[in-house]
Amino acid sequence: MEEKKHMVGGISRKTLERLPIYHHYLEHKLLKEGTETISAPSIAAELQLNEVQVRKDLAMVSRNGGKPKMGYQVTELIKDMEEFLGYHNNNQAVLVGAGSLGKALLSYKGFEQYGVKIVMAFDTDGRKVNTKIGGKMVLPFEMLENHCQRMNIHIGIITVPAQSAQDVCDHLVAAGVRAIWNFAPIHLSVPEHVLVQNENMAVSLAALSKYLYEAEKEGRQHTKEEDD
């Protein structure tokens, strides 16, 4: 059961998290600079990943496989990766909580590139309801289940305060949502068939802060050694 939590559609969550990193590198670096072919070891070196792991990941995604010595055709690998990740699927999503963060996500146009289109939002605040943000309607929260079921929505984005997040999550699941992108800093309980992807910005910030703290400590250490 615990193991299953780390698997998404038969693939480990860790593998799945690496694929968009390859995709970004292929599209935004290699394609832009006109590189035509690339090998798994080069990708591994550039992204500082384990070579065996990269080989396995690419072999799983690529339909034709890489050619000995030449490696993979960059454009073909990008296409295979997008196919594999479902970037062309155009999944419709709803967002709940049109506050500071919700507004930013609703206004961002880049998610469609990754196969996710936010089609509407829901909120409990009467001042926000029936307004448009980023061209999307904000509807009363009570209408969530009805709309999601009617439109066959499978992705829900949670940007409500932590204390409301579980309740919102339960409503999304009841409405047929099977994948949740959660920004609230709280663990959500969901049935087994539902995938929750947590976006915990505090963890990333803590890592930056810790890095600076350690670097500073090391700097102080060096200065002390030089002084001695």
Ligand SMILES: NC(=O)c1ccc[n+]([C@@H]2O[C@H](COP(=O)([O-])OP(=O)(O)OC[C@H]3O[C@@H](n4cnc5c(N)ncnc54)[C@H](O)[C@@H]3O)[C@@H](O)[C@H]2O)c1
């Ligand atoms: N603002 C950020 O940069 C940021 C960063 C990281 C994480 N978060 C997390 O994202 C969540 C939202 O943060 P925010 O700053 O946008 O808050 P916010 O207070 O600006 O917005 C929250 C919105 O949720 C709505 N809401 C509250 N309860 C609801 C419910 N039961 N159903 C539907 N709508 C409901 C509110 O009316 C409001 O519009 C929080 O959990 C926060 O911890 C925010």
